[in-house]
Amino acid sequence: DQVLHIVPETSQQVQHLQHLCSTLLLDLWKPLLPEDIWAGKDLHIRIPAPLVQEVKDSLDQHMISYKVLIPDVQELVDQSMLRQRSSQRQVPEGYVYTQYHPMEEIYQWMTQIQKSNSELVTQHYLGKTTENQTIYYLQISQPSDKTKKIIWMDCGIHAREWISPAFCQWFVKEILQNYKSDPKISRFLQNLDLYVLPVFNIDGYIYSWEKDRFWRKNRSPYMNGTCYGTDLNRNFNSSWGSIGVSYNCSSEIFCGSGPESEPETRAVAQFIESKKSDILCYLTIHSYGQYILTPYGSTTAPPSNSEELMHVAEKAAAALMGKYGTSYEVGSTSLILYNNSGSSRDWAHMIGIPFSYTFELRDKGTHGFVLPPEQIQPTCEETM
Amino acid sequence: DIDGVGRKYHLELVLEDVLGKDSTVNCTAEVLYHLGNKNIAPDVQFTLEGELKNTEEADNIFYNRIKSLEKELVAENIPDSRGNVSPDMEPFHLLAWVASGYVIWQNSTENTKFQLAQIKRVKQVKRSDEYLEFDYTILLHEMVSQEIIPWQMTVLWHPQRGVQVTQDSRQPKHAPE
Numbered sequence: 001d002q003v004l005h006i007v008p009e010t011s012q013q014v015q016h017l018q019h020l021c022s023t024l025l026l027d028l029w030k031p032l033l034p035e036d037i038w039a040g041k042d043l044h045i046r047i048p049a050p051l052v053q054e055v056k057d058s059l060d061q062h063m064i065s066y067k068v069l070i071p072d073v074q075e076l077v078d079q080s081m082l083r084q085r086s087s088q089r090q091v092p093e094g095y096v097y098t099q100y101h102p103m104e105e106i107y108q109w110m111t112q113i114q115k116s117n118s119e120l121v122t123q124h125y126l127g128k129t130t131e132n133q134t135i136y137y138l139q140i141s142q143p144s145d146k147t148k149k150i151i152w153m154d155c156g157i158h159a160r161e162w163i164s165p166a167f168c169q170w171f172v173k174e175i176l177q178n179y180k181s182d183p184k185i186s187r188f189l190q191n192l193d194l195y196v197l198p199v200f201n202i203d204g205y206i207y208s209w210e211k212d213r214f215w216r217k218n219r220s221p222y223m224n225g226t227c228y229g230t231d232l233n234r235n236f237n238s239s240w241g242s243i244g245v246s247y248n249c250s251s252e253i254f255c256g257s258g259p260e261s262e263p264e265t266r267a268v269a270q271f272i273e274s275k276k277s278d279i280l281c282y283l284t285i286h287s288y289g290q291y292i293l294t295p296y297g298s299t300t301a302p303p304s305n306s307e308e309l310m311h312v313a314e315k316a317a318a319a320l321m322g323k324y325g326t327s328y329e330v331g332s333t334s335l336i337l338y339n340n341s342g343s344s345r346d347w348a349h350m351i352g353i354p355f356s357y358t359f360e361l362r363d364k365g366t367h368g369f370v371l372p373p374e375q376i377q378p379t380c381e382e383t384m
Numbered sequence: 385d386i387d388g389v390g391r392k393y394h395l396e397l398v399l400e401d402v403l404g405k406d407s408t409v410n411c412t413a414e415v416l417y418h419l420g421n422k423n424i425a426p427d428v429q430f431t432l433e434g435e436l437k438n439t440e441e442a443d444n445i446f447y448n449r450i451k452s453l454e455k456e457l458v459a460e461n462i463p464d465s466r467g468n469v470s471p472d473m474e475p476f477h478l479l480a481w482v483a484s485g486y487v488i489w490q491n492s493t494e495n496t497k498f499q500l501a502q503i504k505r506v507k508q509v510k511r512s513d514e515y516l517e518f519d520y521t522i523l524l525h526e527m528v529s530q531e532i533i534p535w536q537m538t539v540l541w542h543p544q545r546g547v548q549v550t551q552d553s554r555q556p557k558h559a560p561e
Contacts, residue, residue, distance in 0.1 A: 023455030050460065050505070100466055213465045214501060214523065214532040231530070252530035289527075338528050365499035366402070368525055372467035 002052050003029060003070035006043040006059070014039055016062050024051055044069060097170050098376045100162050103133075103206045106198055109169065110136055117176050119143070120189075126197070127267025130220040133202040135267050140175055140194040150275060153283040154197035154268065157232050157344065159204030159215045160369045161287040163361050163379055168198040168285065170380035192280070201232055201264060214369060218262055222249040230256035233284075234340060235265045236347035239298035244340030255342050268344070273351060281355040282348035288368050289337070289360035290328045292317055295349040297333035297340040303349055313357060323382035326362065333358070359383065390418040391494065401437060402478075409434045417494050425490045443543035446475045450516055456508040463502065476506050479547065480520055483539040486549045488524070497527035504534065515540045521555070533557070 008014045018034040020026060027046040028034065037043055047055050059066055070076060095109055114123045120142060126135040141148070155168035175194065179185045199205050203219040217229030227249035234245045237259035241247070245255040260266045272279065292313045295303045303309060310330065317328040329336055333343070349356040362371060362379045371379070385391050393415045401407035413430035450457065462477050463469045469477050480503050488498040501523040509517040517540050524533045534555035540548040 019455065024458055048460065051458070209465075214525075216530060246529075252532075365525075367463065367467055368499050368501050370463045370465065370467040370502060372463065372469075375467075 001046055001049050001073040002068055003044055003046045003073060004055075004059075005067045005069040006045070006064060007041070008037065008039050008043060008064065011039060013062065013064050016058075016064065017043065020055065020058060021045065024055070026051075026055075046070075046073060095173075097166070097173055097380075099373055100166055100376075101169070102209045103199065103202055106165065106169070107136075110138060110198065113138065113172060113176070120176065120179070121172075126271055127263060129201075129203045129264050130218055130262065131203045133206075135197070135200070135202060135264065137195055137197040137271075138172060140172070140189070140196065142179075142189040144190070147278065148191060148193045149280040150193045150195055150278050151281045151283070152195045152197075152272065152279055152348075153285065154200045154344070155285045156199040156205055157201050157284060158286060159201050159208040159217070160213060161361075162208070162369070163287045163371045163376065164285045165199045165205065166376050167361060167380050167383060168196055170376070171384065172196055172198075174380075174384055197268070200268065203264075204229070216252050217254065218264055220256075220262055222257075230254055230262050232262060232265055233286075233344055234342040235260065235262050236269065236342045236344050238296075238343060238347035238350050239341040242341040243298055244338060245342060253340070259342065265344075269347070272348065272353075276351050276353060279348075279353050281357075282345065282353045283357055283359065284344050285359050285361065287361040287371065288363055288365065290326065290362060290364055291337065291358070291360040292328050292330045293333045293337065293345065293358040293360065294330075295332060295356055296346045297338075297343050298346060300332070300334045302332065305354055309355065309357075312355060320382045324378050326378075326382055386416075388419065390416055392416045399432075399436075402481075404437070407437055409436060422493050426492060428489065440543065447516065447543050450508065453508070456510055458505070458507045459503075460505045461502065462506070476518070477503065479518070479539060479541060480506070480522055482547050483520065483537055483549050484522055484524065484535075486547075487535060487537055487552050490552075491554075495528055499525045499527070501525040501532060509538075515542050515545070517541075 006017065008017055014037050017037055021028060021034045021037075028044075029046055030042060030044040031037060056066070095112070101109070110123055114121045120140055122139045122141070123136050124139055126137055128134060153168065153171070156165040158164075175185060175189075179189055201218050204215055204217060207219055208215045215229070217231050219228050220230055221228055229249070231245075231253045234240075234253055234255035240259035241255050244253065246253050248254060256262055256265075260269055272282070294306070294309045294313055313330045317330050320326060320328055333340065333345075343358070345356045345358045361383060362375060367375075395413045395415065397411045397413065399409045399411050410433040411430055412433075413428060416427040418424050418426070459473055459476060462473050462480075481500055484500040492498065504521040504523055506521075507519045509519055511517050517538065520537045520539060522535050522537065524535055525531075526533060534557065535552060536555055537552040538550045540550055
């Protein structure tokens with residue numbers, strides 16, 4: 001978007017400008033109303049990016065001269081937001097969990113959360129992304145002499161599913177705010193450690209903020225940089241490349257050049273592999289669809305502990321529904337959704353983690369990936 | 385399964401009004417997916433048990449508002465990245481939903497699941513008759529392939545005469561970066 005500065009010279013020019021403003025619904029910064037546009041008076045208008053050329057052509061055609069006052073409105077907005085937020089950085093109580101946050105703010109949040117909750121929270125290095133961003137997870141662990149079992153949860157494996165990282169952040173906040181007062185949570189933490197990865201696919205997430213809201217995959221280059229991105233949830237070593245994937249980089253379900261070909265996949269897989277004997281439950285959070293999915297996606301053959309898996313999932317869905325009436329479907333991916341191979345959830349179960357689930361959060365397609373911020377709170381509350 | 389013809393599904397569903405969740409209508413439907421040629425839309429027969437809500441007043445208000453605009457309306461990214469839709473854009477959103485339903489029907493098979501993801505751009509096209517015409521570029525999300533597919537559709541609407549999609553075409557995805 002650009003802001004133009006124009007000083008109309010004749011009443012004909014004034015008329016044309018008024019015409020343009022009302023036709024294209026342009027955003028008048030000065031004056032506020034088209035009827036206040038006068039010859040000889042300063043005019044500032046904001047033009048949405050796709051209309052910039054059209055408007056400039058029209059101005060040229062009518063011999064109306066203009067200057068570009070602001071060449072990139074978004075840039076200015078971002079700079080000012082950064083300045084505003086950095087002053088709030090010290091106060092985690094100032095962090096707004098009912099809004100979507102860009103990656104930079106999530107990094108800051110992780111640092112803050114650890115600082116203000118150092119008796120419980122530690123931030124750990126997992127690895128690096130394709131574009132060299134650092135992947136961190138948070139460990140929530142009550143000091144104790146016994147070794148505890150682990151629950152792992154990752155969010156944001158698919159970039160466009162913004163409600164997912166929002167949930168991870170909410171989850172951490174809820175645990176930390178309530179572990180002393182809520183008997184369920186404090187008992188939980190006596191026996192279990194929580195490991196939370198707020199954003200798995202950092203490069204993709206950033207890309208969905210800056211360039212393409214509907215980006216899904218990571219950002220690794222293929223075919224000499226003419227094609228980008230592997231679907232990280234098809235890249236794990238669980239029947240990799242067998243079904244429900246594409247071998248073509250241009251597809252959204254491209255499984256990569258081989259199992260664990262992507263640095264992000266390797267970073268997480270190596271860590272989970274090293275801790276697998278202590279991990280009780282693997283959770284991976286996606287959107288949308290409102291499902292609790294059990295293994296497998298690559299085959300309809302049920303996993304060994306299928307009954308128990310389903311029982312727990314059904315209890316979870318019932319509890320979820322009890323909050324706001326939101327209904328979640330429960331079942332194995334291959335039976336209720338579609339076939340896929342190389343998913344992180346299947347892989348976790350295959351290496352021996354007994355409880356492995358994919359959560360597909362709200363909604364059922366009405367808003368899909370662009371879930372409005374007003375739904376962050378109810379979604380997170382019911383999922384909690 | 386119907387030999388030599390295709391596969392028929394019998395459905396019992398409940399329709400829920402997006403604008404008023406307590407307003408529901410029962411519906412039974414039969415959907416026939418044709419064998420072989422996947423370029424034919426599935427046959428759909430349905431019966432509604434009850435009536436759909438009357439929206440005449442709101443329709444007329446919207447119609448008159450657009451008719452009285454001096455020049456053609458243009459808007460984009462509905463909803464925006466964060467999922468917000470401003471109140472004055474809501475009717476265009478609803479219209480796109482209805483119209484995209486037609487496009488989705490025409491392009492569905494037993495292996496697709498489409499949803500409207502976003503309106504990239506909507507531009508009003510001036511007409512000399514009583515109809516309102518809009519040129520939409522929408523993004524459809526296909527669940528199985530996970531693809532986001534841009535689609536152009538020309539939509540005609542009149543409060544008493546309903547919605548028509550007079551033209552639609554799948555668009556090429558933009559070259560990456």
